[in-house]
Amino acid sequence: MKVTTTPAPRSTMLMEVELPADRLQRSIDESVRQLARRTRVPGFRPGKIPRPLLERALGVSREPGGPNPIYDDAKEHLFEGTVVQAIQEADADVLSIPAPEWVSFEEGSGARYRLTLPLRPEVRLGAYTDYPFGIEIEEIDEAKIDSVIEQLRDQNATLVPVEDRPAHKTDYAVISFRGTRDGHEFEGGSAERFPLVIGADRMIPGFEDQLVGLREGESKTFSLTFPDDYPDTSLAGSDAQFHVTMREIRAKQLPDVDDDFAASLGTYENLAALREEVGRRLRANALDRARHAFSDRIIEFATDNATVELPEVLVDREVEVMHDELRARLGEQGIGYEEYLKVRFAQSEQKPETERIIIPGSENRGFDPQQAEDALHAEYRQPAEHRVKVLLVIGAIADAEGIEIDDAAVDGEIERARTRYAENPKLIAYFESARGRAYVRSTLRRTRTVETLVDRWLEAHPEVGPVPHLEDDPALTLSAAPANDGKVAGDDATSQIQASQSTGETVTATTQRGS
């Protein structure tokens, strides 16, 4: 076996492997034996067919270069049997093995194949310290505390029945309505007890305006035109008559900001204590956010300064990973994958800004899932390339800095995962496998690399003071507050503040039921 390699662009390598005649003959003989065993020819027991007859039975072409199942089989086995050894001889860090191209294949004289192998890209790091920027920590002033207190008021508001005045915007109303078109009711255009917030623009334009001024028990008839971009095309643009009865009106009443309010949110003695606590949490959040933003900027900085030639396969793989992540995310949110694609791509020309839907069911014609998936992949290509680059650059920095993760740290992380994902035995099994461990290790290594860079910068800039992670501050662990019945939102104050800064990506589907 003779192996010749030539470097090729985009971190690839052209490898040509030459196989001697005897190696080729052995492989062909083996293929003949194998195929003879699988082929049935009348008059012969399987495996006893002479080669000329076998060739005829398999449809081997008499012309050289014509279809030849025996050669195809031999090529496959030859390639599989030699490529690994060839790569070892070439001493290259190969990412994947594509199908070969056979340059020659001649019984009695030998064979040659060549293939383009993607190599682990070499990262040439640029500057990754001495950032032209610093950490930016948001100042927490009284106004920000005020706005949180305002939010808490809003979340702890009570809905008070209104009887003495007509409805106006922001009221919570329960209505019954009947929609007709040319004197006939249409599907989904009627409801008996339909709750809505007046002015939230959930209905078709103009509908909610008509409710303003109605008293409880009063009825009203009015006509409206469906917007032209209404999802149900049979209704879009047509005129409809609505007969609406106001069933109930409730108004939001905000609690007064006083010591009682503070006490109702948990174990705060007075308003001052609540304000102090809110301020403390906001500041801790600001520090955590600042640290993350700073880490991100460092990563961007280092990535921009580094040069990497990415082979296509790496990007392709990352696109697949992103696709899987999307599916997992949709699964978590309970959105059908097909449905999502439809909403994303079939309606892209006439995307409704708000979901003004009374009637459920929207048809999508001319939707091709394959096409949508291709569009999705094309869209992912650029971010995937960036992600791969970031991963490689951080890996290279870790190498340069000599950052290693010992087994104890990996074990610790897996132990944490075990408690966190206790309800998901499949995931835990993955983390415990060799592949899972390698994944945990590389993730930890990247995290530690970035953390090291951040800490080093903070050490060099003592005027900034400590910038801890949120989870590293033991005083800020979540404490559950008693549930508030009858409130608009029954969420406790602590988690509300936490949630306001979490930036999990959410996927919204515009198909929503209206009646």
Added chain:
Amino acid sequence: MTLEATEVILRPVISEKSMDETQRGKYTFAVHENASKIQIKGAIEELFRVNVTAVNVLTTKPKEKRRNLRRSRVSGYTSPWRKAIVTLASGEKIEFFEGI
């Protein structure tokens, strides 16, 4: 009965056994059911330009075939045919079999 050489010899028999026998200069053919050994010898010598030293013939008997097709029983027989095993003078070959 007068038969042309191409009428006497119908086709070669290609099977594991017949291929094996060619090693010993014995070639197997399906022949006309009424062909005599002398006719077969003449036909082989004429068609393949070889010398025949012996001819053995046999008739494979029709064999009963049955199969059940959803209650209606189908029965019949395989076709009878006549097989001739021709021995050539030592060293002689029939090229036709070689290529196969």
